[in-house]
Amino acid sequence: CELFGMNAEEKTAEFIDEAWIFTASPQGKKVERQMRRIGRSYNNAEFFISQSTKDALHEDDTGNFGVAFAFDEPNEREEVLRWMNLEPSEENKKMLESMFQGQCLFKDIYGRTAKISIECLFDEWMG
Known part of the structure; x- marks a missing residue:
């Protein structure tokens, strides 16, 4: 997951359904933060799909959407x-x-x- 989208020649998009999986553990949060960093660096799109605002609301992440x-x-x-x-x-x-x-x-x-x-x-x- 962390390496996907690192080819600057490719346009990529990541659809993360049931995204709560990434927010449920420290390891998942780390992977998701890294995916966002790569996405911003390579101008990729990430679709964070969740049923609850609690899965996506992180005080330090609100500017990343x-x-x-x-x-x-x-x-x-x-x-x-x-x-x-x-x-x-x-x-x-x-x-x-x-x-x-x-x-x-x-x-x-x-x-x-x-x-x-x-x-x-x-x-x-x-x-």
């Missing part, structure tokens, strides 16, 4: 809002709670956050 998507998670609404640079006010919690399937919050590389809707482009994908 480019864009983020967050769907409503009833047990973590305040954390989701903070991660997405929104105040955890009652109004924002209600906005998050009222999102329907396919809607999520999107944060861009400048820290701006908006609510977006994801739609299925092709009928064959519906299955």
